[in-house]
Amino acid sequence: MTDVAPASPPATAALADLLQLRGRTGWLTPPLRPFQRGEGAVLGVARTVRIAAGPGAHGLKPLHALLAEDLTGRVVVIAGADAAPGAVWGEILTAAALGRGAVGALIEGSVRDVSAVAGSGLRLWALGEATAGPGGAVHVAEVGGPIEIAGTPVADGDPILMDDGGAVALPAADADTLLADALTYHRAEEEVLAALTAGLRLPRAYTPKAEAITRLRGR
Known part of the structure; x- marks a missing residue:
């Protein structure tokens, strides 16, 4: 690597x-x-x-x-x-x-x-x-x-x-899977930041991260 x-x-x-x-x-x-x-x-x-x-x-x-x-x-x-x-x-x-x-x-x-x-x-x-x-x-x-x-x-x-x-x-053994899932989490956080920059308030802007957490926790 x-x-x-x-x-x-x-x-x-x-x-x-x-x-x-x-x-x-x-x-x-x-x-x-x-x-x-x-x-x-x-x-x-x-x-x-x-x-x-x-x-x-x-x-x-x-x-x-x-x-x-x-x-x-x-x-x-x-x-x-x-x-x-x-x-x-x-x-x-x-x-x-x-x-x-x-x-x-x-x-x-x-x-x-x-x-x-x-x-x-x-x-x-x-x-x-x-x-x-x-x-x-x-x-x-x-x-x-x-x-x-x-x-x-x-x-x-x-x-x-x-x-x-x-x-x-x-x-x-499972590094590739963990890195891929962490990248999904990372991108969800970037969506939150973009939404905040666009003027959304945190409760609504946080939605992509909350959804990603729900999906990733269940895997």
């Missing part, structure tokens, strides 16, 4: 609302917050990493090895990095990821070099910001396995939709 035009995919907010309608989760924002939003929307594919406390046998070297892979269209998703006392991601890893074709990084932990990363083109979301690096306090426990961020499961290869509003992970 690659960059898509902003008008092509649903908004992440619409996708999150659809998941809520069906009693599901998938949004990673919150707890993650933006440090580099990028321009427009991007639909990428997760490349998962799980970090654990302790120095481990190889430290963070497996993450560095991953960033030497072909990452075209990939979103690096790192869970467990909040175990580190400092940042596990910064300018160097951003440059490495971009050089291998990555489109985003979602870090359950801290990042640094935020001003240097700004405008890089790599969407970057994390829990917070730190000045120091991770030291030897954490290690990569697994690459490519299933992870969770704040209870939301992400598998390697799952689609990740990112835009100015957030980041949402989708299970690969």
Whole structure:
């Protein structure tokens, strides 16, 4: 999956609302917050990493090895990095990821070099910001396995939709259906906005969205 035009995919907010309608989760924002939003929307594919406390046998070297892979269209998703006392991601890893074709990084932990990363083109979301690096306090426990961020499961290869509003992970098995239904929801919201612009009051203007919610909830 690659960059898509902003008008092509649903908004992440619409996708999150659809998941809520069906009693599901998938949004990673919150707890993650933006440090580099990028321009427009991007639909990428997760490349998962799980970090654990302790120095481990190889430290963070497996993450560095991953960033030497072909990452075209990939979103690096790192869970467990909040175990580190400092940042596990910064300018160097951003440059490495971009050089291998990555489109985003979602870090359950801290990042640094935020001003240097700004405008890089790599969407970057994390829990917070730190000045120091991770030291030897954490290690990569697994690459490519299933992870969770704040209870939301992400598998390697799952689609990740990112835009100015957030980041949402989708299970690969039914991602196409969910994206199509979320686009229906998104277009209904656009109809509401067009009706309000035309002068209709909200109770009447809201009708297309209410009808879409009824249809989509029942699927």
